[in-house]
Amino acid sequence: MPTYKLTYFPVKALAEPIRFLLSYLEENFEDYRFEREQWPNIKPNMPFGKVPVLEIDGKVVHQSTAISRYLGKQAKLVGKDDWEALQIDIAVDTLHDFRQVVANYWYEPDEALKSKKKEEALAGPVPFYLEKFDQLAKENNGYLANGALSWGDLYFVAVSDYLIRMLGSDYFEKYENLRRLRDNVVNIPSIKKWIETRPESEL
Amino acid sequence: MPTYKLTYFPVKALAEPIRFLLSYLEENFEDYRFEREQWPNIKPNMPFGKVPVLEIDGKVVHQSTAISRYLGKQAKLVGKDDWEALQIDIAVDTLHDFRQVVANYWYEPDEALKSKKKEEALAGPVPFYLEKFDQLAKENNGYLANGALSWGDLYFVAVSDYLIRMLGSDYFEKYENLRRLRDNVVNIPSIKKWIETRPESEL
CATH class of the missing domain: 3.40.30.10 (Glutaredoxin)
Structure with missing residues (x-):
């Protein structure tokens, strides 16, 4: 080992x-x-x-x-072939795009600018991404890709506390398919x- | 096909x-x-x-x-095993970190803030990354990873015009190992x- x-x-x-x-x-x-x-x-x-x-x-x-x-x-959480591995990679890189949207205001040192940026993010991009991710989880039976557990699901759930802290609200409460995704991961023994x-x- | x-x-x-x-x-x-x-x-x-x-x-x-x-x-440009594939992935994700440093000022709409951010980036993080990448290319015989051509090298060279435009200077002139890397890619027929x-x- x-x-x-x-x-x-x-x-x-x-x-x-x-x-x-x-x-x-x-x-x-x-x-x-x-x-x-x-x-x-x-x-x-x-x-x-x-x-x-x-x-x-x-x-x-x-x-x-x-x-x-x-x-x-x-x-062995990378899909059954290159195409499935690609779908997982897409989901994770898109999660990072979403993280950038949130980090963009969170790490802004100027308080006034931070408030303005946060307001803009929460008004548009944040719900846009979350709805899209929820749809993805719906289409994939409670996972992000290929209808099966992957390292992308573990990634998504592992960073969620960080994202939720920066957002100031728990998206798992609002988005039921993301909640299914979370439960699929956190219930692995x-x-x-x-x-x-x-x-x-x-x- | x-x-x-x-x-x-x-x-x-x-x-x-x-x-x-x-x-x-x-x-x-x-x-x-x-x-x-x-x-x-x-x-x-x-x-x-x-x-x-x-x-x-x-x-x-x-x-x-x-x-x-x-x-x-x-x-077949992903290395010979999972470890080599990891080295390529590390290089490409680090290139994106570098791109974020540059994009952070380039896409700043406020002109005064843009100048300030650009000055800070060029004073520290930009040469820091370029020197590290140059060192990596030196250690890898003119490639980013595993001493051999990979999709990471193609990625690095393909986005370089974009990065150079945002930086306002051509790093291939200053960094000889990055220049070797570029030449290794652009001379593929x-x-x-x-x-x-x-x-x-x-x-």
């Missing part, structure tokens, strides 16, 4: 999909969470100055989505166990 | 990697370029309201990176032919 060490801030956000996938694989992993004040010392040692970073048998890899796809292959035992964090 | 129809603005930008890969595969494709004024009519018919969109035998797929990875698989015959566009 490979050894895994994950390095990230003490939050879920972009590391949580990796934690979900390692849990799904029933792999032990070191879940190293550094405090914000340590970041200036850690950042220069990270490839491209970013986290999450995963060490697999001491070899360092980065990029949340790329790592999740890699682990998804180990878990290995994921359920991870969620019950993971450290508390707001994001 | 499948039929392909690509739909995008009349520019290179995020569609050009798909055009590179279809050219590399020596596939004929309809390269449908709509004018900006047509966009409001086209947008509602696009999945998630975005382009590029590719129709493969009439089936619609979207997301530039996801499509390029899929075509990269057809072209099928890519060379595409570049010589493609429509002119600024981005």
Whole structure:
């Protein structure tokens, strides 16, 4: 069994999909969470100055989505052929487009501009994306692609606490097919166990 | 042979990697370029309201990176195993992080803020990324990953005109390993032919 060490801030956000996938694989992993004040010392040692970073048998890899796809292959959660793998990739990249819409106001330092940007996002793009994702989950029987569980579903649910915190409202309450998607993921025994035992964090 | 129809603005930008890969595969494709004024009519018919969109035998797929990875698989440009595929995925997602740094000022509507953001980006993050990418190309013998040509190299070179236009300077002049990378891609006969015959566009 490979050894895994994950390095990230003490939050879920972009590391949580990796934690979900390692849990799904029933792999032990070191879940190293550094405090914000340590970041200036850690950042220069990270490839491209970013986290999450995963060490697999001491070899360092980065990029949340790329790592999740890699682990998804180990878990046989990448669809049955290249076409199905493409549908999963499309869903995850579109989730990141949605995340950009939300992050665009969330990380705006100017408070007045932040309010304005948030208002604009919530008035149009946010419900647009959520409705489209809900439709996708409806068409795919409670999953994002191919009518079956994939690493994309784990990704979507793993980052949802982060997105919901930035949005200020829980989209699983409003969108029933996204709720089905969430339930399909959180009721997987290995994921359920991870969620019950993971450290508390707001994001 | 499948039929392909690509739909995008009349520019290179995020569609050009798909055009590179279809050219590399020596596939004929309809390269449908709509004018900006047509966009409001086209947008509602696009999945998630975005382009590029590719129709493969009439089936619609979207997301530039996801499509390029899929075509990269057809072209056998995805590395020899899952680990190599991961290295390529990391490079491409990091390229998108870099693109976000540049797009963050380029698409800023407020002119004063745009100047300020551009100055900050050019003072730090932009050379940081370019030096890291140059180092990566050096370590990989003029490629981004695994010391061999991949769809990631085609992606990097295909979007470079767009990035260079937004940056206002040609990084291939300054970074010799990125220049090697570019030359490795543009000297592939099928890519060379595409570049010589493609429509002119600024981005």
